[in-house]
Amino acid sequence: MKDPRIRRLVLDVLKPHQPRIxxxxxxxxxxxxxxxxxxxxxxxxxxxxGIIVTMVGQDLDYELIEETLRDYxxxxxxxxxxxxxxxxxxxxxxxxxxxxLK
Numbered sequence: 001m002k003d004p005r006i007r008r009l010v011l012d013v014l015k016p017h018q019p020r021i022x023x024x025x026x027x028x029x030x031x032x033x034x035x036x037x038x039x040x041x042x043x044x045x046x047x048x049x050g051i052i053v054t055m056v057g058q059d060l061d062y063e064l065i066e067e068t069l070r071d072y073x074x075x076x077x078x079x080x081x082x083x084x085x086x087x088x089x090x091x092x093x094x095x096x097x098x099x100x101l102k
Contacts, residue, residue: 006060007088010081011053015074017044021051024072031068033059052080056088 015024021039028037034057043050055065066076083089 004084008083009055012077013051033057
């Protein structure tokens with residue numbers, strides 16, 4: 001039996017305004033086992049931004065991701081999605097979830 005591997009991770013993160021999300025994405029993109037990263041800003045206030053960080057790869061290291069985010073002054077509010085295994089299963093959103101995203 002193969003060891004399970006994290007293939008997709010979606011995090012709800014609070015970050016300071018600096019660094020910009022492109023700087024954060026480029027640094028996360030350097031992590032071993034990561035194929036791609038997507039960051040979406042969901043809210044902004046005086047000193048922080050809420051972001052959703054989606055990462056896809058062959059073998060994501062949660063602890064290393066968390067450490068990298070912490071180095072930038074970010075804190076993880078929640079782990080919103082984890083996909084483990086050989087294949088990535090597409091997420092099916094319920095209609096009420098789609099309304100929240102609008």
